[in-house]
Amino acid sequence: MDIGIIGLGKMGRNMARRLIQGSHRVVGLDSSDEVTRQAAAEFGLDPVFSFTDLAAALPAPRAVWTMVPAGEPTEMVIRELSAVLQPGDLIVDGGNTYYKDDIRRAEMLQTSGIHHVDVGTSGGVWGLTEGYSLMAGGDAEDVEKVRPILESLAPAPDQGWGRVGPHGAGHFVKMVHNGIEYGLMQAYAEGFEILHAKKDFDLDVEKIARIWQTGSVVRSWLLDLIARALESDPDLESIRGWVADSGEGRWTVFESIDLDVPAPVITLSLQQRFSSRQEESYAAKLLAAMRNQFGGHAVKTKE
Amino acid sequence: MDIGIIGLGKMGRNMARRLIQGSHRVVGLDSSDEVTRQAAAEFGLDPVFSFTDLAAALPAPRAVWTMVPAGEPTEMVIRELSAVLQPGDLIVDGGNTYYKDDIRRAEMLQTSGIHHVDVGTSGGVWGLTEGYSLMAGGDAEDVEKVRPILESLAPAPDQGWGRVGPHGAGHFVKMVHNGIEYGLMQAYAEGFEILHAKKDFDLDVEKIARIWQTGSVVRSWLLDLIARALESDPDLESIRGWVADSGEGRWTVFESIDLDVPAPVITLSLQQRFSSRQEESYAAKLLAAMRNQFGGHAVKTKE
Amino acid sequence: MDIGIIGLGKMGRNMARRLIQGSHRVVGLDSSDEVTRQAAAEFGLDPVFSFTDLAAALPAPRAVWTMVPAGEPTEMVIRELSAVLQPGDLIVDGGNTYYKDDIRRAEMLQTSGIHHVDVGTSGGVWGLTEGYSLMAGGDAEDVEKVRPILESLAPAPDQGWGRVGPHGAGHFVKMVHNGIEYGLMQAYAEGFEILHAKKDFDLDVEKIARIWQTGSVVRSWLLDLIARALESDPDLESIRGWVADSGEGRWTVFESIDLDVPAPVITLSLQQRFSSRQEESYAAKLLAAMRNQFGGHAVKTKE
């Protein structure tokens, strides 16, 4: 089918490519004309350079997939789209939007007769070859309209995607997915640090990861990635322990608190990332200062 | 090859069966003669009813795999074996032994010329059909001696098993494996509780688990099990939230502390299991009592 | 000086009483006329029964202290006040308002020339006799205007109160105060549970609390309360471990995440309260179900 894609960054570009491989016609728009032109040259995307041209290049009722950063960029794209689209057209937000924004936007667009579907998208750089996991929220009929697209993006037509609920539910489920991901990653990271710290056994962490990949209770895709990551540099000497976080982990924690659900592991995983990014911890300094006060314990001072 | 197996419980019995399917001759001994007889009848295990008979039934140098509960039961079996085995024979401990016990026992057995290999074994009830993940600790030559056994138990001859280090290393790695497992399980559990608690979306948690099984970052074997568990009873109404723990999670926490490794997620996962088993929390009562003291907040009393 | 107090609940009533003991004239208004009348009868508060009367009963420039629940009730009171007050008058919000609401309201009131000070108030039911800890946010001149009031409410004229920053800072500091309080309480609660669980020592937890009250590193006012709470019922048999939380703990966690500050102990303390209020944990059920799936471990079913 025909689909427009807005945003040809790391994710959007690969999704466009996978869709073209799946015999769809993809009309692409990016904030950088250069990026759009490259995609056109490389894998046959139909390039456009304005929202008006995008609308003109698609047959009505149109389907447009936005794949731009959450927050202001997505807000702006949807505002622009609402100006050029017509009643009956459909916007699919495949980015990492906060689910409450979806609900608000779907309501707002409804007043212009424009439909909205939110699709939480997982898969990272591997999606191009392995397919994406897609969690859709919105009206069932609207999800049906883009079924050919979802079937092509997914690992298999009948696997790895589905409508999970009303407006916002797609991104809500994706948000929790990422919260879980944080917890899983932290669990592996702690375990491998213990293995690595047990110097007297001189353990080969890469080999252990490989052993666990088949048959063990902890086998998973993340473990497969760990095995790859440890391949060349088991001591991870070349990289720094500085860990970013995107919004979804935070939102998951906020949501857990709003719902009165204890989620200690997901929360701790987020907080460990904060710690990883601190050059210095004021809390730790204060602890050292307290110990000095009550026990006369020497503090380490800076030279 | 010929191998003796001691302990024909849930795990040992399936392993014996898998080995016989792999064309090995398995001599089996269990503390219950009835259990031994059943195994013999069901899948062709060679039954013996005493340690002496076990030793007699195996050609020297012998290999005996013990698969009994950690601690006292394993201690006793190894003591009995050391009395009937001869120099050059090999004991493989496939149970969940604490790795420091392995080191001690290997040293003790060495004085009688008996060899010892510790094999951490993962796979649960699925091992019979899917194979076991096997982490071996001990001398490389001793591990080689049971290579045919390990290749048959593993998911594939060249996958899912390996020697990871000296005496104790096998169970050490298995212990950390279980610590990670606790963290992974808790991460999923928290995420699914958040999904389940979001009543206004009325999410189908089983369907979500199914979607995530392919293409998502959180796909794993544990997730496959979750999908199965939620199949018939997505609200988990029929079961109680009472979660046991075996020793490995505790040992992993102890070890992390001995190694000065922060392992908050693994630790919290263990502690959440403690909480799940408390009818009443004295800590929570004291919190309620404190709030009553300073704020005059009513406490809930028991009728 | 003259001051109006709106809200004569547990906190407001005691504060009014303390101010009258401090020779101030307090004009009081409550949503329940009955409550107002009682306060007038009991300790000489000047009763009024409408916002208009309140404004009329106070000399300009007026100072009015609101002591009503955060959120909608405080919002409404401030809206009503803004209709009857005049330029130069001052509203002091002594409740548990979210600090961002203070900032918004202070700006809004400014357009009418009405001043706003937010005062985080700690002290609970003990404030009447021991004095309140008061953290004020707003313009320094405005805080000065109510200095006589703050000096009377505080434990001593020069102790336990102060201006801590601009609009919102008072409630921000109080919010963090409560976050710390959650952590302190949980630390004591865990420690006392360990003491209580060590059955073979048969420890007298009340006596231990008493010993720690003088000389120990953990002596504190909360510990004094614990000693009192354990006095009559060291096993806390009569009360349930159901622990409420007000908004400040949650807000502190939200804030820590917004600021990228790891605050695991404060967060865990909040989450333990969630746990205390759950009849059943879906997470724990799912853990039990997973263990059943991979290990064949029996789950506890409900009869």
Added chain:
Amino acid sequence: MDIGIIGLGKMGRNMARRLIQGSHRVVGLDSSDEVTRQAAAEFGLDPVFSFTDLAAALPAPRAVWTMVPAGEPTEMVIRELSAVLQPGDLIVDGGNTYYKDDIRRAEMLQTSGIHHVDVGTSGGVWGLTEGYSLMAGGDAEDVEKVRPILESLAPAPDQGWGRVGPHGAGHFVKMVHNGIEYGLMQAYAEGFEILHAKKDFDLDVEKIARIWQTGSVVRSWLLDLIARALESDPDLESIRGWVADSGEGRWTVFESIDLDVPAPVITLSLQQRFSSRQEESYAAKLLAAMRNQFGGHAVKTKE
């Protein structure tokens, strides 16, 4: 009364001094003769330079207080003492001994008729002037024998000390005391870091600590120390966030796990100290490596 003190370090020396101020005769022995001589010169301690001389210098039945590091040093001192003491004599271990060692030693000494009391001692460098908090374990008659000593060391004869249970109970209670202390310290540290991180309010953290010292729910001795610590250097710029831990925090966590008591806050507080001492976190590196693998997120490499 007459008492011997072994170990004249930071703690033992101050305790000896306080006892002499309390009109006791203190016979002192230290591994450094120089230290013993200094104490004799400075505050009238009766110096001895061998265990034999110590025994000779005290009237039977003797009371000897050991104040040396836990573990090997205390073990050695008790072994030496058991060689020179006589039936009916009493050893008081005032150090930070693991409570299981107390139980073992008390039993061992009993075979020689020597009595043993374990006294958990809190108070740090402030004990000299403010008195020590003392938790005694052992037979009630033995504790009575050193009542004059305990009354002099405590903040007041009838406050801050007591017998809490049988052999080991004193150090057990002190151990939990320290676990609580870790949690309290971490709660304050997190709160103050949040205050410090809220740059737009430009909060004066020392002033806030001072305000909280009277009337607030979080007032405590530790808060008094925080106020002092922040006095000269509110940004704590001069010190490093490197936080040591002594054994008691770890033992408390071990004990909580042995008792199946969830103690997340105490545990996290310990683990935060581990983190404070890590130059680099292998776990964090692995997280960064995983993110790079699945999302193509750039890792920070070392130059």
